[in-house]
Amino acid sequence: MKLIGKPVNSLAMGRRSFLRGAAALGVGAGLSAPAIVSRAAAAETADIALRDQDLAFIATEETYTTDELMALNTINDDHREYLEGTGLAEIGPRRIAAMNAAGINVQILSAHTPGVQDLPGQEGIDFAVRLNKMIADGPMAAYPGRFQAYATLPLQDPEASAEELERAVREDGFVGAMTNGFVGSKFLDHPDFEPVLARAEALGVPIYLHPGFPPQEVFDIYYRINRPEYNEEYQDYIFSGSGYGWHQEVLTQCLRLIMTGAFDRFPKLQMIVGHMGEGLPFYYQRIVGDMGDVTEDSLNKPIGQYFSDNFWYTTSAFFQDELLHLLLRYISVDRVMFAIDYPFADMKAGTDWFRAVDLPREAKEKIAYRNAEKLFGIKV
Numbered sequence: 001m002k003l004i005g006k007p008v009n010s011l012a013m014g015r016r017s018f019l020r021g022a023a024a025l026g027v028g029a030g031l032s033a034p035a036i037v038s039r040a041a042a043a044e045t046a047d048i049a050l051r052d053q054d055l056a057f058i059a060t061e062e063t064y065t066t067d068e069l070m071a072l073n074t075i076n077d078d079h080r081e082y083l084e085g086t087g088l089a090e091i092g093p094r095r096i097a098a099m100n101a102a103g104i105n106v107q108i109l110s111a112h113t114p115g116v117q118d119l120p121g122q123e124g125i126d127f128a129v130r131l132n133k134m135i136a137d138g139p140m141a142a143y144p145g146r147f148q149a150y151a152t153l154p155l156q157d158p159e160a161s162a163e164e165l166e167r168a169v170r171e172d173g174f175v176g177a178m179t180n181g182f183v184g185s186k187f188l189d190h191p192d193f194e195p196v197l198a199r200a201e202a203l204g205v206p207i208y209l210h211p212g213f214p215p216q217e218v219f220d221i222y223y224r225i226n227r228p229e230y231n232e233e234y235q236d237y238i239f240s241g242s243g244y245g246w247h248q249e250v251l252t253q254c255l256r257l258i259m260t261g262a263f264d265r266f267p268k269l270q271m272i273v274g275h276m277g278e279g280l281p282f283y284y285q286r287i288v289g290d291m292g293d294v295t296e297d298s299l300n301k302p303i304g305q306y307f308s309d310n311f312w313y314t315t316s317a318f319f320q321d322e323l324l325h326l327l328l329r330y331i332s333v334d335r336v337m338f339a340i341d342y343p344f345a346d347m348k349a350g351t352d353w354f355r356a357v358d359l360p361r362e363a364k365e366k367i368a369y370r371n372a373e374k375l376f377g378i379k380v
């Protein structure tokens with residue numbers, strides 16, 4: 001399948017090899033730190049590590065795939081071999097064991113990007129229904145209470161997507177929908193997707209705005225680097241994807257939804273963004289300051305208010321104290337939820353990090369599970 005032409009042929013293989021190299025550099029740098037730590041410092045470190053061991057966790061951005069989905073979205077054998085090695089397709093005992101070891105009570109599952117949203121016609125509709133029913137009849141039924149799910153939608157057909165979202169929510173108990181960046185060359189603010197937004201609002205379920213790869217023309221302008229020393233793995237996947245492009249793309253889509261009035265037309269509509277807000281905390285003051293005046297007469301509320309009223313934010317794969325505290329500087333703790341981004345981030349590393357975060361216990365409970373219970377109507 002050609003998602004953005006040749007550029008995505010190596011996908012996560014490039015990401016993984018790149019990250020392995022970065023991790024190796026980090027280990028090497030650590031050798032320069034003092035080798036002997038005082039007993040007092042060691043005791044303090046141990047105390048932090050044992051903090052809040054009884055926290056419950058709902059992990060709100062956790063990925064799965066199937067053989068059929070990999071056949072659709074992988075380009076070559078190497079890419080498929082990498083995905084198989086991550087455990088992405090395993091939604092049974094192995095995943096449950098890792099959840100137990102990390103102390104994760106519930107995972108909310110979503111299909112590996114881009115799901116089926118690039119598959120047109122009845123084929124896309126049927127594929128989405130198969131995936132959703134497989135999750136409902138498989139892991140959700142086999143492990144009651146341990147798995148919830150976002151619906152996979154055939155977004156090439158917005159009306160069918162609205163119908164499948166309602167079916168998945170009402171019949172299978174799904175808690176929302178997952179989208180993956182561009183749908184063709186359109187974002188969800190395009191009028192074509194009003195049926196999906198309206199149905200999500202009517203059902204009272206959120207849409208998770210996961211990133212996706214750009215259309216060919218966007219890739220060519222922004223991410224194509226014609227230097228022989230850059231291999232395709234770095235150029236195609238890392239730069240346009242997880243290393244940079246994805247995060248800018250999601251924030252752009254959020255702003256487009258606000259500026260086109262989607263939340264004025266659907267004031268109760270809720271969106272979720274991952275990765276500590278996809279850059280929003282860094283840009284927040286500039287967005288509110290520079291764009292507040294120019295949107296004052298076109299929107300019902302100040303632009304910054306929509307980020308508080310219509311968006312939720314997750315910690316997926318960004319296990320950094322400073323980023324969490326920056327997000328909480330601008331966004332209420334009542335709007336932040338825990339996530340791992342499994343299997344592309346380690347479950348236990350995520351829960352260990354969050355247990356050690358310096359926040360009041362009430363705030364940590366909200367982020368770890370209480371906010372998700374409220375938004376999704378579930379209990380741990």
